[in-house]
Amino acid sequence: MTYRIAVLPGDGVGPEVVAQGVKVLCALEAPFGIRCELQEGLVGGAAIDATGDPLPEATLQLCRDSQAVLFGSVGGPKWDDLPPDKRPERGLLRLRQALDLFANLRPAKLYNALIEASSLRPEVVQGIDLLVVRELVGGIYFGQPRGIEPDASGERGINTMSYSSAEIARIARLAFDLARRRRGRVTSVDKANVLDVSVLWRREVTELAGGYDDVELEHQYVDNCAMQLIRDPRQFDVIVTSNLFGDILSDVAAMLTGSIGMLPSASLGGTVGVFEPVHGSAPDIAGQGIANPIATVNSVAMMLQYALDESHAAQAVESAVERVLNQGYRTADVMRPGATQVGTAEMGDLVCAALNDTAASAG
Ligand code: IPM
Numbered sequence: 207m208t209y210r211i212a213v214l215p216g217d218g219v220g221p222e223v224v225a226q227g228v229k230v231l232c233a234l235e236a237p238f239g240i241r242c243e244l245q246e247g248l249v250g251g252a253a254i255d256a257t258g259d260p261l262p263e264a265t266l267q268l269c270r271d272s273q274a275v276l277f278g279s280v281g282g283p284k285w286d287d288l289p290p291d292k293r294p295e296r297g298l299l300r301l302r303q304a305l306d307l308f309a310n311l312r313p314a315k316l317y318n319a320l321i322e323a324s325s326l327r328p329e330v331v332q333g334i335d336l337l338v339v340r341e342l343v344g345g346i347y348f349g350q351p352r353g354i355e356p357d358a359s360g361e362r363g364i365n366t367m368s369y370s371s372a373e374i375a376r377i378a379r380l381a382f383d384l385a386r387r388r389r390g391r392v393t394s395v396d397k398a399n400v401l402d403v404s405v406l407w408r409r410e411v412t413e414l415a416g417g418y419d420d421v422e423l424e425h426q427y428v429d430n431c432a433m434q435l436i437r438d439p440r441q442f443d444v445i446v447t448s449n450l451f452g453d454i455l456s457d458v459a460a461m462l463t464g465s466i467g468m469l470p471s472a473s474l475g476g477t478v479g480v481f482e483p484v485h486g487s488a489p490d491i492a493g494q495g496i497a498n499p500i501a502t503v504n505s506v507a508m509m510l511q512y513a514l515d516e517s518h519a520a521q522a523v524e525s526a527v528e529r530v531l532n533q534g535y536r537t538a539d540v541m542r543p544g545a546t547q548v549g550t551a552e553m554g555d556l557v558c559a560a561l562n563d564t565a566a567s568a569g
């Protein structure tokens with residue numbers, strides 16, 4: 207099969223880690239017969255510098271014409287003083303909206319080899335396997351009215367958190383469907399003790415649960431959920447929540463597993479999915495060749511699974527990553543005494559080599 211993939215490296219460490227994801231995609235040709243036609247597009251600060259727009263029309267068109275998008279990261283100090291609507295991040299937000307990617311899947315799984323890298327004790331984190339399902343095109347990120355306007359005291363900043371029942375139902379339904387294929391537990395996270403929008407959220411999710419007898423539903427307030435993630439993360443299977451809460455909680459979940467450099471994501475909903483590492487552009491380490499590419503490599507695995515229906519290849523990529531970690535190779539973010547430290551590109555090469563080994567031994 208030949209797949210058309212849009213590649214948007216973006217800013218900071220984005221290009222470095224995306225190059226490894228691309229390497230891994232290309233390494234799938236021999237063992238799996240998967241061929242990819244890759245086309246690069248500009249996004250974020252890189253696109254602002256080249257065209258003045260963080261999401262040029264050509265990039266959006268490229269994404270629309272592709273079967274999946276591999277995305278790096280956007281943003282950096284160079285563009286920090288731009289107004290919100292002109293910032294690199296806006297390119298990503300507009301892309302999510304234009305492609306109607308209402309569901310952001312962020313799995314957090316602890317590799318046994320990395321148990322020491324977590325900031326929590328091994329007995330607390332051992333065996334973590336949870337999935338944050340974050341609503342991605344609604345809520346306070348997109349609600350109207352918004353902006354900064356004059357006010358008697360000077361100025362007033364405004365954002366609006368709003369969800370319709372239809373928006374809540376579609377993300378909740380997906381969470382329930384995913385839970386069915388996992389351990390059958392959904393934790394819906396809101397702030398229904400304070401926010402009206404959360405009262406509606408809780409009502410809709412509860413109503414929907416009626417159609418899923420085989421899934422157990424629990425509600426948590428977002429502050430409690432943040433605490434529970436640190437206290438006892440193994441209680442979670444699927445967490446479903448709104449855009450802003452999901453943004454925050456998925457960073458917490460990521461850190462449990464040792465490094466945010468490990469965590470992949472899939473943004474789904476429309477016809478074309480976007481696959482990107484959860485981490486940002488990490489300007490402090492950009493250009494040094496030390497960023498962890500595993501989040502991007504695992505995002506490629508999610509692309510294979512969710513967009514290309516190549517679950518064998520997806521599994522092979524995941525096993526290759528695990529194998530390299532078990533062999534003791536680590537990037538700086540998860541380095542520990544006795545392990546072998548490698549850079550971004552070397553890690554990509556190791557995963558490709560492991561992929562070939564696995565394929566060879568599987569016959
Ligand atoms: C994320 C990021 C983005 C978000 C930024 C870069 C716009 O933090 O994907 O989690 O807030 O959604």
Ligand code: MG
Nearest residue numbers: 453454457484
């Ligand atoms: Mg975030």
